[in-house]
Amino acid sequence: xxxxxxxxxxxxxxxxxxxxxxxxxxxxxxxxxxxxxxxxxxxxxxxxxxxxxxxxxxxxxxxxxxxxxxxxxxxxxxxxxxxxxxxxxxxxxxxxxxxxxxxxxxxxxxxxxxxxxxxxxxxxxxxxxxxxxxxxxxxxxxxxxxxxxxxxxxxxxxxxxxxxxxxxxxxxxxxxxxxxxxxxxxxxxxxxxxxxxxxxxxxxxxxxxxxxxxxxxxxxxxxxxxxxxxxxxxxxxxxxxxxxxxxxxxxxxxxxxxxxxxxxxxxxxxxxxxxxxxxxxxxxxxxxxxxxxxxxxxxxxxxxxxxxxxxxxxxxxxxxxxxxxxxxxxxxxxxxxxxxxxxxxxxxxxxxxxxxxxxxxxxxxxxxxxxxxxxxxxxxxxxxxxxxxxxxxxxxx
Numbered sequence: 001x002x003x004x005x006x007x008x009x010x011x012x013x014x015x016x017x018x019x020x021x022x023x024x025x026x027x028x029x030x031x032x033x034x035x036x037x038x039x040x041x042x043x044x045x046x047x048x049x050x051x052x053x054x055x056x057x058x059x060x061x062x063x064x065x066x067x068x069x070x071x072x073x074x075x076x077x078x079x080x081x082x083x084x085x086x087x088x089x090x091x092x093x094x095x096x097x098x099x100x101x102x103x104x105x106x107x108x109x110x111x112x113x114x115x116x117x118x119x120x121x122x123x124x125x126x127x128x129x130x131x132x133x134x135x136x137x138x139x140x141x142x143x144x145x146x147x148x149x150x151x152x153x154x155x156x157x158x159x160x161x162x163x164x165x166x167x168x169x170x171x172x173x174x175x176x177x178x179x180x181x182x183x184x185x186x187x188x189x190x191x192x193x194x195x196x197x198x199x200x201x202x203x204x205x206x207x208x209x210x211x212x213x214x215x216x217x218x219x220x221x222x223x224x225x226x227x228x229x230x231x232x233x234x235x236x237x238x239x240x241x242x243x244x245x246x247x248x249x250x251x252x253x254x255x256x257x258x259x260x261x262x263x264x265x266x267x268x269x270x271x272x273x274x275x276x277x278x279x280x281x282x283x284x285x286x287x288x289x290x291x292x293x294x295x296x297x298x299x300x301x302x303x304x305x306x307x308x309x310x311x312x313x314x315x316x317x318x319x320x321x322x323x324x325x326x327x328x329x330x331x332x333x334x335x336x337x338x339x340x341x342x343x344x345x346x347x348x349x350x351x352x353x354x355x356x357x358x359x360x361x362x363x364x365x366x367x368x369x370x371x372x373x374x375x376x377x378x379x380x381x382x383x384x385x386x387x388x389x390x391x392x393x394x395x396x397x
Contacts, residue, residue: 038371074220
């Protein structure tokens with residue numbers, strides 16, 4: 001009798017299916033390659049290849065650092081307040097996405113500020129030899145604690161910590177309440193780092209931390225609205241339209257409040273008649289980069305989004321476009337806060353007292369500085385895109 005052999009059916013092979021969100025990490029790789037030379041120069045030559053100098057020690061990188069902090073802290077403050085204090089329960093569906101986005105953005109900000117230091121390998125000194133009379137010490141410590149809290153919240157919402165659901169919800173609620181004062185403190189300290197610089201009249205004001213707070217809330221709300229439009233699971237539901245409409249209105253009012261606060265502060269500086277303050281404000285309004293304020297920020301970042309958010313709030317696609325405009329163009333605010341003030345001489349004719357490339361007020365970010373930013377955003381995009389693919393952070397049906 002012939003023996004019959006049975007063959008087991010071959011296990012189905014998993015095939016890589018390209019998703020739309022994979023474009024994020026693909027774009028990240030492109031940005032990494034484009035910025036590789038810049039990060040290599042920073043690691044091998046220090047800050048020498050930058051256009052920074054003795055008069056302008058902070059520039060493009062510090063502006064982008066504050067921008068990322070605004071996005072991360074502002075989005076978490078708005079989200080936590082809306083879900084846990086106001087009762088916007090439908091928004092809780094985006095909890096993993098909000099926490100994951102905030103974690104990646106905060107990580108990018110910390111890498112920028114770390115590599116902006118002259119001696120980044122000595123960053124640990126602030127932990128072992130802290131000077132709590134320094135705002136920078138408070139900033140580093142708050143950033144570290146905030147990053148740990150955010151990481152724990154992220155691990156909890158994606159079920160990477162094995163505890164009972166009731167305990168997980170209780171811990172998440174406790175950490176959410178704890179993160180509110182921490183986030184407020186972090187934003188206020190970030191603004192106070194500029195506000196305590198007595199030699200810079202435009203910075204040296206108690207209103208700057210308040211402006212940082214309002215601007216971060218507006219930027220964070222726009223980021224939440226953008227994430228809701230992009231990643232809500234069922235875009236045909238009435239709940240989706242209600243959530244987007246409510247986020248559009250909230251973002252619109254916060255943008256309006258930020259514009260009003262900035263306008264009042266700017267007019268006050270001009271009215272007081274302080275020559276240094278007035279010169280710095282006029283440099284923002286009418287200087288070589290006037291377009292970054294009037295066109296990039298005021299028109300694209302505030303005017304057009306406000307028009308859309310208040311008149312087309314029921315159309316998610318337009319709300320997403322308006323939110324994207326605000327999120328992208330908010331960096332113009334931080335750059336206008338950092339650079340023009342440093343590019344204004346403290347004393348008349350000081351710019352002519354010494355002639356040297358490193359003793360100049362004419363600061364323009366060079367190619368190396370932009371390549372560095374390209375590398376950081378490429379790294380963030382790769383982490384974000386891979387996280388969207390392999391981590392359960394997208395909201396479920």
